[in-house]
Amino acid sequence: MKRPIVLFVCLWITGYVLAIYTTIPWLSLPSSLLLAGAAAAWFLLRLPAGLPVCALLLVAVSCGYWQWADQRNVTALPQQQQRQSEPAAAALSGRIAGPVTVDGDRASFAVEAESIRFPEENALPMRGERVQVSLRLLRPETARNFGGFDYRRYLRLHHTHWLMTAKGTDQAQVEPAALRFGVALLLRWNDELRLALDGRMNSIFPERQAGMMKAMLIGLQDDQNPDRFQQFSERGLTHILAISGLNVAVFLAVFIGIMRKLGLAKETYLLYAMLLLPFYILITGASPSIVRAGLMAMIALYAARRGLLKDAFHITALVAWLMLLWNPYYLLDVSFQLSFLVTLGLILGVTRVSNLLPVSSPVIRNALAITIVSQLISFPISIYYFNQFSLLSWAANTVLVPLISLVVFPMGFSSLSFGPRLCAAWESNRLSFILFE
Numbered sequence: 001m002k003r004p005i006v007l008f009v010c011l012w013i014t015g016y017v018l019a020i021y022t023t024i025p026w027l028s029l030p031s032s033l034l035l036a037g038a039a040a041a042w043f044l045l046r047l048p049a050g051l052p053v054c055a056l057l058l059v060a061v062s063c064g065y066w067q068w069a070d071q072r073n074v075t076a077l078p079q080q081q082q083r084q085s086e087p088a089a090a091a092l093s094g095r096i097a098g099p100v101t102v103d104g105d106r107a108s109f110a111v112e113a114e115s116i117r118f119p120e121e122n123a124l125p126m127r128g129e130r131v132q133v134s135l136r137l138l139r140p141e142t143a144r145n146f147g148g149f150d151y152r153r154y155l156r157l158h159h160t161h162w163l164m165t166a167k168g169t170d171q172a173q174v175e176p177a178a179l180r181f182g183v184a185l186l187l188r189w190n191d192e193l194r195l196a197l198d199g200r201m202n203s204i205f206p207e208r209q210a211g212m213m214k215a216m217l218i219g220l221q222d223d224q225n226p227d228r229f230q231q232f233s234e235r236g237l238t239h240i241l242a243i244s245g246l247n248v249a250v251f252l253a254v255f256i257g258i259m260r261k262l263g264l265a266k267e268t269y270l271l272y273a274m275l276l277l278p279f280y281i282l283i284t285g286a287s288p289s290i291v292r293a294g295l296m297a298m299i300a301l302y303a304a305r306r307g308l309l310k311d312a313f314h315i316t317a318l319v320a321w322l323m324l325l326w327n328p329y330y331l332l333d334v335s336f337q338l339s340f341l342v343t344l345g346l347i348l349g350v351t352r353v354s355n356l357l358p359v360s361s362p363v364i365r366n367a368l369a370i371t372i373v374s375q376l377i378s379f380p381i382s383i384y385y386f387n388q389f390s391l392l393s394w395a396a397n398t399v400l401v402p403l404i405s406l407v408v409f410p411m412g413f414s415s416l417s418f419g420p421r422l423c424a425a426w427e428s429n430r431l432s433f434i435l436f437e
Helices: 004-021 029-044 050-072 151-156 183-204 207-218 226-234 245-260 264-284 287-304 312-326 328-332 333-357 361-388 393-418 423-436
Strands: 088-096 099-104 106-108 111-117 132-137 163-165 172-175
Touching: 004 050, 004 312, 004 328, 029 050, 050 328, 088 333, 111 132, 172 393, 183 207, 183 245, 183 264, 183 393, 207 361, 207 393, 245 287, 287 312, 287 333, 312 328, 328 333, 333 361, 361 393
Parallel strands: none
Antiparallel strands: 088 111, 088 132, 099 106, 132 163, 132 172
């Protein structure tokens, strides 16, 4: 068997898909552990029909793991509150679990509830900056028409079960968070750093380009011009505004190039690059596409440093499995699907397509091959989810993606790192103005 990890991940995803469309009541975490032990024993003892039996057991293990994760993703509120169709008055105490976004006179944020008090009811103890809000609690809407958008299901896949509204900021009382080292404190520092970078970019780039540069460099989408984003969407160029594998590749190329100029040994600069990537993932927002690219890069750097596994197909499959193990709902995320399918398509198809193109220049031939393969892979996904596909996207991606990724992005990154007085900032402003206008 040439690619056991790829087969393993394919079987694991098959189990997830089976769990999405069917329910097997007896499958959960304990039964999955027993089945995993049985599969390992069957394989190690080399019993008859080892591969088919182990494959079926692995699918069952994956199915049980999904069902266990899905069964834990429930609201802790009483059934009588869940059955209410109208907003319910309540007082909430909890911890702000994400960045606060402000849109005009409206602020929104996610809250991990510690307690929720309803009139004449005892608070439900849950658990860690704390916020107390007098609010109205309501259930998200389900799909009203067949095939319509199911907002309740969408939020549930993001582990959110209720919507809460409050009249004015005077309804909220925020208490300073205890400065105890942990994940929450690290994420808060990360939010503060992203906010500082946001302000720095406002001082470097003109207002008309700042929103796009923020999206490309640090993954901040809040300040984008809606009309310009719609233009990018209609031409199939929104992936330019999302942090992805190409951004990671350019970032690593610049960093490793600097380390080489400083005379560091290969093992040393590869180690530094591996240690730096988690911070880059956090600073850029940790979307599924950037997590995929970052993890793949870390594994590839480790493999290059130790001379181990070098099969890109294996690395992609391993990263997909790790992400799905962390959050099974990633399988239903459009960003996850596009990111991995396009990556696999590029791994398998670019060389073959490049050899078929009657172009003498290898640079142009490879650029055309990358565009053709990525567009062929993304076409059915775009039609299925968004019901549209731009015929201009082929030409636009061929011309703009290399220019933005290899010129605008590095210049913008150098401007962000070293200050607006560098000529790179001025050149990046000019290029971004030409491209975005």
